[in-house]
Amino acid sequence: MSTICVRFASLRSTWNPLHPAAMTNSMLRHIPTHLIAGPLGAGKTSLLRALLAQRPAGERWAVLVNEFGQVGLDAALLDNGHEPDLTISEIPGGCLCCINGLPFQVGLGRLLRRARPDRLFVETSGLGHPRPLLRQLSEPPWDTVLQLHPLVMVLDAAALAAGTKLAPSQADALELAGMLVMNKAETVSDPARERITETLPDVETIWCSNGEVHLASLPSQQESEPPREYAEADLPTGAAPPARLWRSTQDWQRHEQSFEQGTGTAFSLGWIVHPSVCFNRCAIEQWLAAARWLRAKGAIRTEQGWQRFNALQGGEVAWSFGTARSDNRIELILSQRADAGALEAALRKTVRAS
Secondary structure: OOHHHHHHHOOOOOOOOOOHHHOOOOOOOOEEEEEEEOOOOOOHHHHHHHHHOOOOOOOOEEEEEEOOOOOOOHHHHHOOOOOOOEEEEEEOOOOOOOHHHHHHHHHHHHHHHHHOOOEEEEEOOOOOOHHHHHHHHOOOOHHHHEEEOOEEEEEEHHHHHOOOOOOHHHHOOHHHEEEEEEEOHHHOOHHHHHHHHHOOOOOEEEEOOOOOOOHHHOOOOOOOOOOOOOOOOOOOOOOOOOOOOOOOOOOOEEEEEEEEEOOEEEEEEEEEEOOOOOEOHHHHHHHHHHOOOOEEEEEEEEOOEEEEEEEEOOOOOEEEEOOOOOOEEEEEEEOOOOOHHHHHHHHHOOEOOO
């Protein structure tokens, strides 16, 4: 059983987030909500980053990110650390719709209570299932809390042009989309775009690079009734996870997980490391070059300060500066199980001598 399953299992017998007693008339209502889905590496985080840059001054936004791995890094890749009206939360450990939705119910309830947003974005894992999550958000109690806009699907246009097939869970959600964002389209020819379009549903399609989509272009759903005033929320919530205790700087926490999907089994391997540990950026790149992975990402302390990295198989490692964190985090998504011990031993050699 994964860490997230264990964390929430004890809540089952003591609290039901769907019970009417868990909700009151004093709550947030009709929050404009955008569900963003798409395959691993298609550019969902890039799209979110582009949209967050367009947030109107004074408007409160919240982002809930789901990740396949147990470490949790996408929030760190989005957070610039200096936007008081932006709250980013994450649910690591698999699909948002798993475990009868309990981690999702608790995570979303806690986020809305804390942020009281004017707009909400939910990013699903690239290995998740958008259809059941979309259905869940359309049902009580969230049907009155959220004003759910049509699904936004982000697709890798270059990969589709090269003949890559969508996983069944992603292909199954295409017909529900209100918009298709064809990302990484700069290298796709017009004839290739026409061939791809013939295979897709007849919905609004935007061809772009780096997820550059205007906020006003997102599909919207008209209100069925006037929104109520914001009030103190009494939404599903649960106890926050305990603070991490470090026995020493050598006490690395390793997390591994596997996930069955229509195209096979995917694996995640990640590490959480003491914040005082400093990595050598060049050595990290060499470590990544020697390993086989589908996706690599991290938020680490380096000789150049706190930095974030993100990379897809066969591509360059993209680095950016980040804010100081309470820990280092590194994660790999793999198509087959790896020798975790050997990878960790090599990773430890990338630490700068104190």
